[in-house]
Amino acid sequence: MSGFLSTNLVLVQSTLSGLLLALSIQVPLRMGVFSFAGAGSYGIGAYGAGILVLRYEYGALPAIALTVVATAVVGLLLGLLINRLAGLYLAMATVAFDLIISVVAINGGELTGASTGLYGIIADFTTAQMVVLTLVALALVALSERGRLGRRVETVREDPELAASMGISVRRYRLAAFVASGALGGLAGAMNVLVRSTVGPLDIGFGLIVLALTMIVVGGSRSWVGAVIGAVIFTWLPDLLAVIGEWQELVYGVIVAVAAIYLPRGIHGVLADGVRWVQRKRRDRRAAAAGVVEEDEDGGVRPPEGEDLTGEGGVPLPARAGPDPAHALDQLAARPQAGS
Amino acid sequence: MSTAAAHTDRVDAPGAAPVLELRDVAVHFGGVKAVDGVTLTLEPGRIHGIIGPNGSGKSTLIAAITRLTRLTRGELLLDGKPIDDVAPSRLAGLGVARTFQTVRLLPDLTVRANVQIGADARAAAAGQRRTRRGWRDRLRGGGTSPAVVEAMRRTRLEGFEDFYPAEMSYGTQRRVEIARAIAMQPRLLLLDEPTAGMNQTERAEISALLQSMRSAGLCQLLVEHDVQMMIDTCDHVFAMNSGRLIAEGAPREVVQDPRVQEAYLGRRWREHARGQ
Numbered sequence: 001m002s003g004f005l006s007t008n009l010v011l012v013q014s015t016l017s018g019l020l021l022a023l024s025i026q027v028p029l030r031m032g033v034f035s036f037a038g039a040g041s042y043g044i045g046a047y048g049a050g051i052l053v054l055r056y057e058y059g060a061l062p063a064i065a066l067t068v069v070a071t072a073v074v075g076l077l078l079g080l081l082i083n084r085l086a087g088l089y090l091a092m093a094t095v096a097f098d099l100i101i102s103v104v105a106i107n108g109g110e111l112t113g114a115s116t117g118l119y120g121i122i123a124d125f126t127t128a129q130m131v132v133l134t135l136v137a138l139a140l141v142a143l144s145e146r147g148r149l150g151r152r153v154e155t156v157r158e159d160p161e162l163a164a165s166m167g168i169s170v171r172r173y174r175l176a177a178f179v180a181s182g183a184l185g186g187l188a189g190a191m192n193v194l195v196r197s198t199v200g201p202l203d204i205g206f207g208l209i210v211l212a213l214t215m216i217v218v219g220g221s222r223s224w225v226g227a228v229i230g231a232v233i234f235t236w237l238p239d240l241l242a243v244i245g246e247w248q249e250l251v252y253g254v255i256v257a258v259a260a261i262y263l264p265r266g267i268h269g270v271l272a273d274g275v276r277w278v279q280r281k282r283r284d285r286r287a288a289a290a291g292v293v294e295e296d297e298d299g300g301v302r303p304p305e306g307e308d309l310t311g312e313g314g315v316p317l318p319a320r321a322g323p324d325p326a327h328a329l330d331q332l333a334a335r336p337q338a339g340s
Numbered sequence: 341m342s343t344a345a346a347h348t349d350r351v352d353a354p355g356a357a358p359v360l361e362l363r364d365v366a367v368h369f370g371g372v373k374a375v376d377g378v379t380l381t382l383e384p385g386r387i388h389g390i391i392g393p394n395g396s397g398k399s400t401l402i403a404a405i406t407r408l409t410r411l412t413r414g415e416l417l418l419d420g421k422p423i424d425d426v427a428p429s430r431l432a433g434l435g436v437a438r439t440f441q442t443v444r445l446l447p448d449l450t451v452r453a454n455v456q457i458g459a460d461a462r463a464a465a466a467g468q469r470r471t472r473r474g475w476r477d478r479l480r481g482g483g484t485s486p487a488v489v490e491a492m493r494r495t496r497l498e499g500f501e502d503f504y505p506a507e508m509s510y511g512t513q514r515r516v517e518i519a520r521a522i523a524m525q526p527r528l529l530l531l532d533e534p535t536a537g538m539n540q541t542e543r544a545e546i547s548a549l550l551q552s553m554r555s556a557g558l559c560q561l562l563v564e565h566d567v568q569m570m571i572d573t574c575d576h577v578f579a580m581n582s583g584r585l586i587a588e589g590a591p592r593e594v595v596q597d598p599r600v601q602e603a604y605l606g607r608r609w610r611e612h613a614r615g616q
């Protein structure tokens with residue numbers, strides 16, 4: 001195991017930072033926020049941690065903590081600024097944010113190392129620490145998919161109007177999405193620069209958005225499991241495809257295209273559908289054995305023989321009256337308003 | 341039991357403080373007066389109905405009450421306090437629940453989880469903190485609140501807990517929506533065409549369910565096209581046409597009101613009927 005780890009250390013580290021980067025885009029998507037700001041936060045995290053260690057001699061963990069807080073605050077401010085946007089307009093605004101971070105990095109002079117970036121960022125940061133921090137972040141994201149919070153996130157994404165009627169402040173959740181995205185992106189960037197010891201403008205460009213989106217599209221956008229699957233595939237695939245040389249770009253593109261067309265919910269969606277199918281089969285078998293619930297031909301629930309329909313404290317069903325002028329209205333009520 | 345006999349079981353609350361008051365409420369979209377100067381009062385323990393032809397402003401009125409549509413003028417008072425500036429998301433905390441004209445369930449959640457969203461809203465409004473057991477439940481994917489069990493029992497959804505919305509008929513999905521609203525344990529329940537897409541048996545079941553909830557003091561406002569169901573279910577009916585209230589009172593009297601019949605059927609039809 002340790003032999004495998006030492007041989008593939010860079011790939012393991014890249015998988016972890018890639019996973020957090022993918023989550024920084026996926027978490028807002030799960031809340032219906034089409035934001036790529038996580039890539040910009042990755043840049044801030046990478047340069048922030050690098051500058052703190054290189055210029056101000058911070059330790060690795062304090063540098064990471066500070067940059068994560070900073071990127072979360074930047075995420076909040078960005079959210080406050082563009083929270084009213086939605087869909088493509090929101091996506092474009094966040095892409096613009098990412099590009100601004102790149103431009104600042106290039107034009108940051110001595111502080112950011114300008115176009116050559118920062119080198120020699122040596123810190124006391126180990127792969128084990130990186131694994132622990134990633135697992136903590138992953139656990140928090142996984143928790144957000146369960147219980148009350150998970151249901152509320154689902155509601156905010158699927159139906160904001162329903163969410164409001166269920167007492168959920170959609171605006172607050174959207175802002176939380178920006179904060180979480182900022183923190184995750186910042187953590188990914190900070191950890192990556194501390195294990196690589198270098199960062200340049202090319203490391204934080206538009207390619208990050210493409211990489212994160214690819215991981216989510218193929219892995220699945222609805223769960224952290226999808227991000228893990230995507231991160232593993234697209235970190236290790238280029239290495240495995242090295243034998244076919246320049247053709248690997250083609251294979252890479254075909255995989256993304258096939259996933260986008262035939263797996264709209266990604267590999268995780270296929271797995272989830274499989275689990276649901278098995279659950280349904282088991283449930284049907286149990287129901288058939290017990291003979292309890294079934295829907296009648298009209299789709300209604302068929303109550304057991306002789307059971308009262310009203311439930312506790314219920315009022316018995318009123319019988320329909322005989323000829324009644326309202327019956328004519330009843331028939332015609334669903335028609336468009338007649339001209340009067 | 342006859343309809344008249346069923347009416348005798350109803351809990352009348354004359355003089356009780358109104359749950360909701362609308363004073364001269366108007367919602368205009370440019371030149372279109374979707375709701376125009378509606379004044380009405382909803383009392384606790386009573387089922388109120390709104391009837392009217394398509395486009396008469398019934399659903400817009402519900403949207404105005406739930407603050408999803410901005411008022412052009414007028415006042416909304418919940419328990420005597422104005423709610424004109426209250427955010428839609430705060431209404432659930434004030435005891436207002438609703439169902440929608442079209443079924444709006446979350447497709448990736450089971451029936452149990454969909455209904456639990458209503459109980460979540462209630463718990464959040466009550467500021468209930470999680471117990472240690474609650475946290476354990478959460479780690480396992482969330483427990484089921486007693487309110488959810490009760491709501492599913494009342495709507496006869498036992499056995500459907502682990503179904504997904506796509507696996508059920510439209511009528512059963514409607515029941516899940518109603519169960520979700522019941523799980524909020526509201527004081528005011530707004531139901532926008534709750535029996536649309538249901539067969540007669542299911543409609544009768546929903547009618548009986550709404551009547552059973554009245555005895556607990558719940559104030560209900562029902563929008564429906566099925567006039568017979570309104571007669572069988574409601575204590576008080578408001579009739580709307582072109583954004584205005586044109587009649588109100590006991591259900592049977594309202595549907596026989598010439599203005600209401602004219603609104604539904606047109607003046608020519610009435611003249612034709614009178615001539616025969």
